[in-house]
Amino acid sequence: MKNCPNCGQEVQDEEKFCEHCGEKLEGAETVSAEAGATGAETSAAAESSELGANADHAVSAATATEAAPVEPQASYSYAQTLEEAPAGKKGMKLLIPVVAVIILLCAGFFAFGKKLLSGGVALSTEQKFLHYQEKYLQDKMDAMVALGFINEDLKQSSDMTLTGEIEGSDEMNKYLKDSQIQLKYDMDAEKNSFIVNLSAKIMGTDVVEGFADYRDGKIGFAIPVADEHYYRGDLKTIMKNLTEQDIVAPDLKKSAENRKRLVEISKKYGDLLVGSMNKDNLTVEKKEFTLENLKEKYTGEVYVFKPTEEDLKNFYEKLADTVEKDSDLESLLEDVYATSTWDSALGMGDAETPKDQLSELAKEIRDNAADTAKEMADNEFQWQIAVVDGDLRQVLLSTKDDSFSLEIAKKGKTVTEQINVVSSSSENMYLKNSYSVKDKMLEGSISGGNGVLDVKALEYKIDTTKHSALMPYGTYIVHDPMGMGAKFTLTVSDGEKDSSNHEIVVEGLEKYQMPFSSAKINLNTTKTGTATLPKEEEVDISNYSQEDFEKLSETIGNGLVKVAATLQGELAG
Incomplete structure (x- = not known):
């Protein structure tokens, strides 16, 4: 050893x-x-404490949309990003590689609610720098789960029924009365099973009902009104026969395992970033600092990471080496995305394998390490955070001309969080969320703009103690950003028989020369679903040829044409 x-x-x-x-x-x-x-x-990295899902904690969920990360793509090209930027506009493009790394680090804990830094009892300065940012994002994730915006359960089911009505149009309401679209689903990841039923009813008449399922490697479907059979077969065999390609069949049972794997991968890259910091390029000082955009002053610990050109070059080279040899990431990509086999099987060309993609990414990072490092250093790149009593108040990534920042101000029970983008090559932008919690009710508003045109995008009042299968109970209001008076209101409340209603009302439509003044749509969801498998005679399609599938498609298509003709006659009568 x-x-x-x-x-x-x-x-x-x-x-x-x-x-x-x-x-x-x-x-x-x-x-x-x-x-x-x-x-x-x-x-060893420091151990982070687990956070409870109480109302005070849940208040931070409202800003999760402000910082929602994008899943990193294995084929992301730093070189392409730099090359495609307009000549002379270097400021913001210098942030791209660093932000990409941050996204990579954040993806694991933000998507799956786990801790990036763990296993130690004492935090170094370098570890604290990442820990405070990780903790902030972790709180967002925990709160989103607590409020019901995200469901991490491996077993989920619900019946969703969509209905609607129009104010001021009797003719349209005639067709909407007793009409509905219903989706039923039942997902059990531990059994590698997903069942979906879709049905539609018009004016009280059942129009169509369809079934689809995926269970332990086999897919099935049935449309009883068009054909009296339940077609089912082994997915890998079907794709092999049709495309001569071996695909990786989805395995829902691996979802929990893959979450743990992604956490470990994220920790690896977090450790790599921490390893690039030292006492010379990362300083910490307790002092007064100002949130420039929110106009608030605090005293706390200010961390400034200002790597040298050599520091950056070494980091990118080590990042390239790690990515190139990351068998864990390669395996995860193969299990989750099965990129090459699916793309090829679906006729989208011969895509590179995850191993090849990671190798190409590593080469691009390595080949551009020196140039990227020099350009970032020449433009005085730095990454700053400010912390008050262990709570993150500011994140600032900046160059000489451009910056990206997150500011967090707290006054009593009111929290204001704002993302700001300052660019020398495009418009400045901001997105602000201000909220407070009182008697378990979370109230706030989200606004944004460029400082000239500012829009209040959303007002919300959320019950932190109750949620439907989709989201928290409460009221969400969107006003017409053009100022013509239209108003969009979503109200989530109790429905009949232990269900939930999601009522959407759009008002002021007559101001847009619409023939009616308002429209109402309601989505009713149940806490548990009643999705079932079809009862029709099962037909094995595992070894169907292309010609067999074409004949089957024609049979089902003819059946649907007959259904449509019958419906048209009933509506005309």
Whole structure:
């Protein structure tokens, strides 16, 4: 065994790169297992406390949409981003590589509600720098789950029924009365099962009913009004016969396992970023600071990470080495996305395998490391955060001319959070959310604009103690940003028989030369669903040829044409 000269973690003798931080290991000395354990112990990250899902915690969910991350793509090209930027507009493009790294780090805990930094009892300055930002995003995720915007359960089901009516149009209401669209679903990840029923009714008449399911590698479907059979077959066999390609069938049972794997992957890249920081490029000072856009002053700890050109170059090179050898990420991409086999099977060309994509990404990062590092250093890139009593109040990524910032101000029970983008090459933009909680009710508004045209995008009043299958109870109001008087109101409340109503009312439509003044749509959802499998005779389609599927499509199509003709006659009568 030997130790990594960079992070001290124990690695195998034959390894050329550290699996923990990506450091090249050529020439590293072999050490004893005891010495390796000591090195690992000193580099442990700090343990983060778990957060409860109470009302005070849930208040922070309202801003989750402001900082929602984009899943990183394996084929992301730093070089392409830099090359495609307009000439002479370097400021914002310099933030792209760093923001991309941050997204990569955030994806794991933000998407799955887990802790990035864990396992230690004391935080270093470098670890604190990431920890405060991770904790802020983690709070958002926890609150979104607590409020009911996100459902992490491996078993979910609901019946969703959509109805509507129009004010001022008797002719349209004649058709809408006793009409509905209903979706029933039942998902059980542990059984690798997903069942969906879709039906429609017009003026009290059942028009169509369809069934679809995926259970443990087999897909099935039935449309009884068009054909009296339930067609079902092995997905891998079907795709192999039709395309001569081997695909990876979805495995819902792996969802919980993949969450844990992504957490470990995120921790690896978090450790890599922490490893690029030191006492020379990361400073911390307790002092007064100002939230420039919210016009608030606080005293707290201000961390400034200002890497040198050499620091940045080393980081990108280590990042490239880590990505290139990241078998965990490669395996996860294969399990979750099955990119190459699905693209090829669906006739979208021969896509690269996850291994090839990661190799290409690593090459692009490595080839551009020196140029990117120099440009960022020349433009004085720095990453600053400010913390008051352990709570994040500011994140600021900036160059000489451009910046991206998050500001968080607190006055009593009122919290205001604002994202700001200042650019020398385009319009400045901001998005602000101000909210407070009182008697378990979360009230607030979201607004945004460019400082000239400012719009209040949403007003909300949310019950933090109750939610439907989709979202928290309460009222959500959107006003017409053009100022013509239209108003969109969503009210989530109790429905009949332990269900929930999501009533959408759009008012002021006559001001847009519409033939009616308002429209109302209601989506009723149940807490548990009643989706079922079809009762029709089962037909195995595993070995169907292209010609067989064409004949089946024609049969079902003819059946639907007959249904449509019958319906048209009934409506005309």
